Amino acid sequence: MTPLAQLLEAALFSACRPLTVEELSTLDQEATLTDVRVALEQIREHFDFEQHGVELLELAGGYQILTRPVHAAAIERAHFSVRTPKLTAAALETLAVIAYRQPVGRAEIEEIRGVSAGGVLRSLQERGLIEVVGRSEALGRPLLYGTAAMFLELLGLRDLADLPQAEELTIALHSHRATAEGDDDAAAYVEAES
């Protein structure tokens, strides 16, 4: 491994959050962004080739060293680390609406889910998964919500583009069709669910 790769490995090891290429490039005045990317690739290959218990992952716009999934059960049993608690169905649905419709107000979230959303929004905000990104021009200037960096970290996504695209979903996004085409989609969804 090159000296730069060693330096980056040390930095990534010390950090408890994903570090971006830009952040990592501040470690060495000489290093360009390309140098950093090449060095990161070297670290990743090193971990994989030598079959390390950790791997380098691209996450929430940055890079982070994480343990491999195969060791999760043993680490958890020994209480060396704690598994992140699961999100509730209400929290996941609310996150889904916000992720695809952001910036989005509370009224729209409640309209789509058919239930009041105050409590869920508050707890998602407390966990740092969503944040207020502005105010609507509508009456009362309600708050608009968007996903925060922690959202990508929690789901292990590189960026929002990692979310499934319309064509990957059984029912196309923003589809307001209620005709024959929608029928087939709905039927497919029903089968997948049951």
Place this chain on the structure above:
Amino acid sequence: MTAPEAPTTALGAGPGFVVQFDAFSGPLDLLLHLLREEQLEIADIPIARIADQFLHAIHELGLNQAADYLDMASRLVRLKAQMLLPRRSEEDGWEDPRAELVRRLLEYQQIREIAIWLGRSAERRAEQYARGYLPPPPELPPPPLTLDLLDMLQAVDRVIAGIPSPVLHRVVARPLDVESATRRIEQLLEQRDQFGWLDALGPRPTIVDVLSTLLALLELAKRGTLRLVQSAAFAPMVIARDPARPAA
């Protein structure tokens, strides 16, 4: 939940109809569930039937949850009424009143699908640990007490509240054998002019013997058969034959 079997949603199923409301994340979820159960298509919902089933289902609800469900219930009832209105001809540009509901259901299904995808991603990510986990801090000795009067009074209240109410015992009557105690004392009186309390008790007395003897003595003293004498307070009791009655 009374029965483990899958909830039946047949109309008028009566008390056998059970829906676990915690399992639904809202009225749209419940509606989708009802449609799935009956294998009905979203685009052609038999509104009258589904509205009745929905109303039936929310009867099981507590009031706290009810608001979100009641809104949907009222929409369904209105739709049911609209569907009953006579239509002119199909070409008249008749707009299906169910269209809005269908759109919302499809939209919600889509959100559900994404939510499931998000849940799976989060679960996969939870299998991988990063640095930065802090174990719970070691237990420190408690800080010195700082109390004001109010804290103190509240603490006293808590302690008093913790005192259990007095336990009431059931008293079981034990049979006292006053007759044989009386006989024993009368025998002693025939032999001696006076004797001590312990003599009257007999060998190895039980609590029942003590009580029986005491009652017998008091009864005999009342009848005038004997006299009970104590030379001082707490002094041993001396039982003497009443001088008015000579030995038999």
